[in-house]
Amino acid sequence: MPAPDIYSESLRGFSASYLGILYRVSVILNSTLDLQKTLKYLTDIVREVVNAERCVIDLREECCGIKRETYNFSETHLTDLSETILKTVYEKGKSIRLIDAQNHEDFKRRKSVRRLGIRSVLAVPIKQGDEILGVIYIDNRKIVNAFTDQEQRLLEAIANAAAIAIRNSREYTTLNQSIVDIRDSLLKENFYIEDFLVVSDRMREVVDQIERIKDKDHINVLIIGETGVGKELVARAIHLKSKRAKRPFSSVSCPNLPENLFESHLFGYKKGAFTGANKDHRGKIYIADGGTVFLDEIGELSPSLQARFLKVIETGEIEVLGENKTRKVDVRFVSATHRDIEAMVERGEFREDLYYRLAGYIIEVPPLRERKEEIIPLANYFLMKFSDRSIKGFTAKAKEKLISYDYPGNVRELKTVVQRAVALAEGDYITEKDIVFSRKRRKPLTSDTLSLREVERIHILKVLDKTGWNISESARILGITRQTLRNKIKEYDLKKTDVIE
Ligand SMILES: Nc1ncnc2c1ncn2[C@@H]1O[C@H](COP(=O)(O)OP(=O)(O)OP(=O)(O)O)[C@@H](O)[C@H]1O
Numbered sequence: 001m002p003a004p005d006i007y008s009e010s011l012r013g014f015s016a017s018y019l020g021i022l023y024r025v026s027v028i029l030n031s032t033l034d035l036q037k038t039l040k041y042l043t044d045i046v047r048e049v050v051n052a053e054r055c056v057i058d059l060r061e062e063c064c065g066i067k068r069e070t071y072n073f074s075e076t077h078l079t080d081l082s083e084t085i086l087k088t089v090y091e092k093g094k095s096i097r098l099i100d101a102q103n104h105e106d107f108k109r110r111k112s113v114r115r116l117g118i119r120s121v122l123a124v125p126i127k128q129g130d131e132i133l134g135v136i137y138i139d140n141r142k143i144v145n146a147f148t149d150q151e152q153r154l155l156e157a158i159a160n161a162a163a164i165a166i167r168n169s170r171e172y173t174t175l176n177q178s179i180v181d182i183r184d185s186l187l188k189e190n191f192y193i194e195d196f197l198v199v200s201d202r203m204r205e206v207v208d209q210i211e212r213i214k215d216k217d218h219i220n221v222l223i224i225g226e227t228g229v230g231k232e233l234v235a236r237a238i239h240l241k242s243k244r245a246k247r248p249f250s251s252v253s254c255p256n257l258p259e260n261l262f263e264s265h266l267f268g269y270k271k272g273a274f275t276g277a278n279k280d281h282r283g284k285i286y287i288a289d290g291g292t293v294f295l296d297e298i299g300e301l302s303p304s305l306q307a308r309f310l311k312v313i314e315t316g317e318i319e320v321l322g323e324n325k326t327r328k329v330d331v332r333f334v335s336a337t338h339r340d341i342e343a344m345v346e347r348g349e350f351r352e353d354l355y356y357r358l359a360g361y362i363i364e365v366p367p368l369r370e371r372k373e374e375i376i377p378l379a380n381y382f383l384m385k386f387s388d389r390s391i392k393g394f395t396a397k398a399k400e401k402l403i404s405y406d407y408p409g410n411v412r413e414l415k416t417v418v419q420r421a422v423a424l425a426e427g428d429y430i431t432e433k434d435i436v437f438s439r440k441r442r443k444p445l446t447s448d449t450l451s452l453r454e455v456e457r458i459h460i461l462k463v464l465d466k467t468g469w470n471i472s473e474s475a476r477i478l479g480i481t482r483q484t485l486r487n488k489i490k491e492y493d494l495k496k497t498d499v500i501e
C-alpha cells in the first residue's frame with residue numbers, strides 16, 4: 001500500500017516563515033520536561049504568532065492533573081470561557097474557528113459568548129493518536145475574523161508538537177514519582193526505630209548489641225562516640241526495645257545540671273519544701289521509675305556531682321525534698337559521652353567506681369566517615385524530611401561531593417548540609433553547588449579522642465605521604481604485605497588528596 005501523501009498535503013500552503021516558526025516550536029518545546037514550563041513556552045509562541053487577546057490551555061484531568069491555565073495577553077483578566085466550544089472540540093476531536101461568535105448560529109445564544117462579548121475564537125485539539133490530551137483555545141473580543149485559515153493550520157501544527165511535549169512531561173513526572181516512591185519505601189525498610197536509619201554493617205553491629213542487652217534491663221549502658229553520631233538515638237532505641245518501653249525515657253543533660261539544683265531537679269520536691277515550691281514536683285529520676293534515665297554528656301560532670309550520682313546509682317534510692325524519707329526507684333541508667341572516658345578515669349578526672357557502675361555494657365557508635373555507605377541513604381532520608389517531595393534527589397556530582405567530605409560533626413552535620421541544600425536548590429535535583437559544608441577540614445584531633453581505627457588510618461596516611469604513595473616501601477615500613485596495605489587503603493577510602501592532621 002502506498003504511504004499516504006501526508007507530507008505534501010500538510011506542508012502545502014505553509015509559507016517558509018511558518019515552517020521556521022514550526023521548527024522553533026519543536027526546539028523550544030523539547031527543551032524542557034517540566035509541564036508548567038512547557039505550557040508557558042507554548043503560550044509564548046501562541047502570543048507571538050496570532051493576534052489573540054488570551055490563550056487558554058485546557059488539559060484533561062486524567063492526562064496531567066493540571067486542568068486549566070489561562071494567559072491573558074491584553075489588559076483583560078478574563079478567566080471563564082465558553083465551555084460549549086471546549087466540549088465540542090473534545091467530542092468531535094476537530095478544531096473550531098468562529099469568525100464572529102456574536103453572529104454564529106450555534107453559539108450566539110450561549111450565555112458565556114454573549115456575556116464575554118467574544119468575537120473571534122479558535123480552539124484546536126491537542127491530540128496524540130486518538131487520545132485528546134487537551135485543547136488550545138484562543139479568542140479576541142474586539143476583532144471579527146481575527147484568525148485566518150492558515151493560522152488555524154499553524155495552531156494545529158503547534159498543538160501536535162505540544163502533544164508530544166506534554167506526553168513526555170507527563171511520563172517523566174510519573175517516572176519521577178515512582179522513583180520517589182521506591183526510594184521512600186526502600187528507606188522505610190531500613191529503620192530500626194522511628195527516625196533511626198541503619199544501613200551499614202558497622203551500625204548493624206550496634207543494633208545487634210542493642211538486641212543483645214534489651215532484656216537485660218538492669219545492666220546500665222554507656223554509649224560512646226563523637227558528637228552527632230546518633231548516641232541519643234541509640235539510647236532511645238535501647239529504651240524502646242526493652243521491657244521498660246512503656247515507662248518514661250527521662251533525659252538529663254549533665255552539662256546543664258547546676259550543683260545546687262541536683263536534688264530538686266532529679267528527685268523533686270513537695271509543695272512548701274522551700275520558698276518558691278508552690279506545688280509538688282517530681283524530678284527526672286523519680287518520674288522515670290520503671291523506665292530509663294538517659295544521662296547525656298556524662299563526661300562533663302563535676303567531681304561532686306559524680307559522687308552524688310554514684311550514691312543514687314548504688315542505692316537506687318532518692319529523697320524527695322520535703323518528704324523526709326527515702327524512696328526506692330527502679331531505673332536503668334543509659335549514659336553517653338563524646339569524650340574518651342577511659343582516659344579520663346586513668347587521669348583521675350572521672351571516678352572509676354562510677355565508671356564501672358555506668359559502663360555495665362559499652363556501645364561505641366562509629367563516626368560517619370567510617371560508614372560512608374550511609375551518607376547517601378541518610379541524605380535521602382533528610383531530603384524527604386525537609387523537602388515537600390518537589391525535589392527528586394541529588395545529582396551524581398552532588399552525591400560525589402557528599403561522600404567525599406568527612407563530617408567532623410557526623411550525622412548532625414550531614415542533616416544541616418541537606419537542610420541548607422534544600423533551601424538553596426532551584427531545580428528538581430540538588431546539585432553540587434547546593435552542597436555547602438560548614439568546615440573545610442576536620443578540627444585537629446588530639447590522640448586521646450581518637451579510636452584505634454582512626455589512629456591506624458592517620459598513621460597509614462602519614463607513611464603513604466612520606467613515601468610518595470610508594471606501596472612496597474610503605475608496606476615495608478608498616479610491616480604488612482602490599483595486599484594488606486591495598487585493602488586498608490580501600491577500607492579507609494584513602495586518597496592522595498586527603499589532609500593529614
Ligand atoms: N542513623 C540515623 N538515622 C537518622 N537520623 C540520625 C541517625 N543518626 C543521627 N541522626 C540524627 O542526627 C542528629 C544527631 O543525632 P544524636 O543527637 O542522636 O547524636 P549524638 O551523638 O547524641 O550527638 P551529641 O554528641 O552532639 O549529643 C539528630 O538529629 C538525629 O536525629
Ligand SMILES: [Mg+2]
Pocket residue numbers: 231232296
Ligand atoms: Mg546527644
